Amino acid sequence: MNIEKAINKLKEKGYKRTKQRERILEIFAEQDQGYIPAKVILKEIQKDFPGVSYDTIYRNLYLLADEHVLESTELEGEKHFRFHCDTHGHHHHFICTACGKTKALEFCPMDKISQSLDGYAVDDHKFEIYGKCPGCL
Amino acid sequence: MNIEKAINKLKEKGYKRTKQRERILEIFAEQDQGYIPAKVILKEIQKDFPGVSYDTIYRNLYLLADEHVLESTELEGEKHFRFHCDTHGHHHHFICTACGKTKALEFCPMDKISQSLDGYAVDDHKFEIYGKCPGCL
DNA sequence: AATGTAATTCGTAATGATTATGATTTGAGG
């Protein structure tokens, strides 16, 4: 996922290209595949656009997540976001609890489940490993 | 895990038996292994003890979680709690997003990981399946 | 049963993340 690709995707849906939205995308691009919370985006973007409020941040984050430009997870009570990685198929992540950086995990536990879930409707699942990355150790 | 066992565990650590704490444990016992958030506990306990505040709820929830009487997880931005199930060893859950009830999953993905995480320190992990239970379908 | 003391609760307020709103501005097609 890169910025131009994301902007075009939004354009097709009738969403506009704005400086703030573009900057948000840049911030994620600079982030090197790490999960970051809304407040980090706000702090960063306010260096260029002092007037930006949380409204703008959250509206864009949720829009981008809806469009699968971003993916999100909840870490210690805060929603965190990152670029959606579509380089390989569906997968999960190791997440560094110090810096938010991730490492792709090659397998999905759903593929290995032999247990019957008959009578249950499965909608979603979550698998994450938490710890410290080499850089933070 | 039953109430008396939990109370005794606390007693050994020097924690007191209070009506409010006992009622909280009862609520979890009535809950039939489902995850519930703080506000449900509050609403329920206030039928008997109108004066109870969130302070009491959260203090007790965290105390009970620290003592492994309860286990917790984060569902849509809210911490949810349930009795810690120690009938079988370490395991994960299917969680009904409608009622909070759970079904134990028999395997842990960490046992199946062949991928190397050399250089990474693994502290924790989370695996949950979300959907609807037979009763809610 | 009365006392001492730490644990606990109560009442209330503060915090922090997230969501909402009305007025204003802006991007992009015609």
Added chain:
DNA sequence: CCTCAAATCATAATCATTACGAATTACATT
């Protein structure tokens, strides 16, 4: 350059969670 929906801005409201001083309570000990 006009129009208009999309987006932002400024600000307030909401909701979960945490904090705190004062009052109460459990319980071991006298």
